[in-house]
Amino acid sequence: MQLSCKYQYMTPRAAVYFLIILLSATFSSAQESPYFVTYDHHMEEPGNLEVETFSTVGVPRSGPRAYFAPYVEMEYGVTAKWTSELYLEAQSTHGDSTVFTGWRLENRYRPLSREHWINPVLYLEYENLNEASRIQKEIVGSGPEFAEPNSELRPTRAHELETKLILSSNTHDWNLAETFTVEKNLSQNEGFEFGYSFAFSRPLGTLASGKQCRFCRENFAAGAEFYGGLGSTNGFGVRGNPHYLAPVIVWQISDNASLHFSPGFGLNHESNRVLFRFGYSYEIRGFGSRMARLFGAKL
Amino acid sequence: MRAAFTVLLCLVSMSIAQNYEYKPDPNWRAPDSAVSRPNPLASRPEATPGGKKLFLRNCVECHGQEGTGVVKKHAADLQLPAVQQQTDGILFWKITNGNPDRGMPSFSKLPDLQRWQIVLFLRTLPFQSSGSK
Numbered sequence: 001m002q003l004s005c006k007y008q009y010m011t012p013r014a015a016v017y018f019l020i021i022l023l024s025a026t027f028s029s030a031q032e033s034p035y036f037v038t039y040d041h042h043m044e045e046p047g048n049l050e051v052e053t054f055s056t057v058g059v060p061r062s063g064p065r066a067y068f069a070p071y072v073e074m075e076y077g078v079t080a081k082w083t084s085e086l087y088l089e090a091q092s093t094h095g096d097s098t099v100f101t102g103w104r105l106e107n108r109y110r111p112l113s114r115e116h117w118i119n120p121v122l123y124l125e126y127e128n129l130n131e132a133s134r135i136q137k138e139i140v141g142s143g144p145e146f147a148e149p150n151s152e153l154r155p156t157r158a159h160e161l162e163t164k165l166i167l168s169s170n171t172h173d174w175n176l177a178e179t180f181t182v183e184k185n186l187s188q189n190e191g192f193e194f195g196y197s198f199a200f201s202r203p204l205g206t207l208a209s210g211k212q213c214r215f216c217r218e219n220f221a222a223g224a225e226f227y228g229g230l231g232s233t234n235g236f237g238v239r240g241n242p243h244y245l246a247p248v249i250v251w252q253i254s255d256n257a258s259l260h261f262s263p264g265f266g267l268n269h270e271s272n273r274v275l276f277r278f279g280y281s282y283e284i285r286g287f288g289s290r291m292a293r294l295f296g297a298k299l
Numbered sequence: 300m301r302a303a304f305t306v307l308l309c310l311v312s313m314s315i316a317q318n319y320e321y322k323p324d325p326n327w328r329a330p331d332s333a334v335s336r337p338n339p340l341a342s343r344p345e346a347t348p349g350g351k352k353l354f355l356r357n358c359v360e361c362h363g364q365e366g367t368g369v370v371k372k373h374a375a376d377l378q379l380p381a382v383q384q385q386t387d388g389i390l391f392w393k394i395t396n397g398n399p400d401r402g403m404p405s406f407s408k409l410p411d412l413q414r415w416q417i418v419l420f421l422r423t424l425p426f427q428s429s430g431s432k
Contacts, residue, residue, distance in 0.1 A: 033408075042408040045360075080399035114396045115407050173410040206410035210348025218413075255356055285360050289371070 032258040033175075034250035036277045037138060037227045038199035040177040041119035041168035043110055044077035047288035051075075054260070054279030056135050058272045064146040067093040069101075069134040076287070081110045091134045097150045102129030102157075104137075108166070115170070123164035123179075131156040138162070139229045140183045141193030142270065143242040159186040174202045175223075191234045197227035201248065219252040225262070228271075242271035256283040324401045329392035336388030340415045350420030353413055357406060366424045373402070378427040390418045 033040050036054065044050055052073040059066050071089035078084050085106040092098035106125035132153035134144050140162075145153060161184050168177040181195040201223025208218050228243030230236060246264030253259055257280065264275035340346045355364070363369050366377035375382060382390075394414045397405035406414060 040408075043404065045404045046402055048360075077404075080397060080402055080404040110399070113399050115405060170407050173412075175408075203410055206412045207346065208349035208353050208413050208416055210345070210352060212352070 032221075032250050032252060032260070032281060034201050034221045034223055034248040034260060034262075035177070035199050035225055036246070036248065036260065036262050036279070037136075038177045038179055038197040038225050039108065039121065039123065039164065039166045039168070040175050040199075041110060041121050041166065043080065043108065043121075044075050044083040045285075046077040046080050047286055048077050049074060049284045049287035050281055051284065052279055052281035054135075054277065057276040057278075058134060058136070058146075059274045059276075060146050061266070061269065061271075061273045065094040065096065067091060067134055067146075069136070071135045071137070081113070083108045087135075087137070089129075089133060089135045091132050091150070093150055099130070099132050099150050099154050101133040101135075101154075102127065104129070117169060119168050121166035121168065123162075123166055125162040125164075127158070127160040127162060129158050129160065130154050131158065136275065138164075138179075138181050138183075138195050138197070139227055139242055139244070140181055140195035141190070141229050141232050142240065143229050146272075157187065160184065161186060173206050174200060176200050191232045193232040194230035194236065195228065196230055197225060199223060199225040199227075199248070214253065220249065222247070222249045224248060225264070228267075240270060243267040244271055244275060246275070246277070256285065257281065324398055327393070327398045327401070329389040333388045333392035334386055336386075336391060338387040338391070338415050338418055340412065340419055341387070344419070346412075346416050347419045347423060349413070350416035350418070351423075353409070353417050354420050357409070358417070361403075366421070376427070377421055378424050380427070382421075383424070383426050387415075387418050387422075390421060391415060394418070 033042060050073075052075065053070065054073065055068060055070040057066065057068050069089065069091040071087050073085055073087050075083060075085045085104075085108075087104040087106070089101050089103070090099065091101050104125055104127045106123065109122045110119070111122060112119060130153060131145055131148075132150045134146075136144060162181060164179045164181045166177065166179045168175065177199045179197045181197075183193045183195070185193075201221050203218060204220040204222060205217030209216055213219070225246045225248055226244070227246070228238070229241035230238060231241055244264040244266055246262045248260070248262040251259045260277070260279040260281070262277040264277060266272050266274065354366070358366075361369055361372040361374035362377055363374075368374040368376040377383075391414055393403075394406050394417055396407070397403045399405065
């Protein structure tokens with residue numbers, strides 16, 4: 001699906017309205033993870049739907065032009081141990097075009113019922129994308145293709161299966177999380193591609209104040225992510241693949257909404273110079289029961 | 300349009316997949332090491348309002364404003380002796396670990412002190428001598 005629009009910048013008035021809407025939401029938080037790439041072991045609460053809109057703005061080192069890759073993510077807590085997500089993504093390159101790049105369906109399952117020193121989560125995702133995809137929700141192999149124009153990348157579709165092993169720990173209010181990613185392109189014989197990420201974060205305030213406040217430290221969490229590609233079965237390793245170091249911060253602006261921001265810095269020549277990531281998420285509580293009632297279930 | 304239909308289909312199928320049946324789980328027991336853990340905020344009643352705020356934020360969806368449990372969510376009545384007679388350490392352990400097999404999520408994403416604040420608040424709920432949901 002080719003979208004014909006060019007860049008649409010937000011006018012100052014629209015930006016003010018947007019901020020008013022954000023700030024008029026009710027106060028305080030549900031402790032969202034600040035990570036963009038790494039997953040931790042905290043699942044979506046059962047029956048809740050989290051609608052998230054995230055964007056990646058990439059500034060390549062030379063040659064290729066800057067791009068803007070937004071995506072919408074709908075995360076649903078099927079059970080307390082199983083979270084399912086649907087992604088719709090697009091991409092716009094400066095001086096090129098804006099294209100819809102595909103969709104993904106992801107499932108995360110937490111096999112252990114109790115908190116442990118290390119909490120594993122199993123992850124399986126199906127991706128129906130084209131080669132113009134640049135959201136870089138994960139980086140595998142040697143990363144996405146930047147040199148070709150969208151018109152050449154868009155016709156090449158890829159059906160991909162991706163699995164991750166997520167290991168996450170909570171200790172002394174810190175969260176430490178690691179993911180190891182394996183991806184297989186079912187449309188082409190590229191072998192298996194690999195990626196990794198490590199992350200840590202901590203809330204800035206650990207005691208909740210009794211008053212409603214928007215700028216309290218308890219509403220912020222910060223940390224850092226380190227992620228990149230590890231090549232493929234045709235050539236495994238860290239060399240020749242992109243790697244990023246990215247501070248992350250999340251601000252719970254209301255009871256069910258949060259703002260996320262992360263500037264990621266490329267660590268080698270294969271990386272973009274910088275990846276700015278930002279997003280807004282909104283949680284709809286009790287979505288599952290509302291939908292079930294809508295379809296006639298007696299609850 | 301096709302993508303929108305796919306989204307709707309996925310969401311509907313996922314919501315129908317939920318299990319709304321709730322039965323108290325006799326196997327949901329805290330280990331001995333957790334039972335005797337004291338609440339580090341026990342001597343700080345000024346932390347209770349923060350616990351109330353956290354409760355309203357995280358627990359009301361299933362346990363209700365008064366903690367009596369939302370019937371259709373099959374959630375426990377937190378005012379019952381069966382809950383209130385549990386030690387602070389047990390309540391903290393249950394909030395931390397949840398009981399995912401029975402629909403209670405883990406709240407380990409909250410900092411330790413905030414979970415203890417919720418325990419503080421639970422102690423302020425009216426104590427019911429009998430009755431159940």
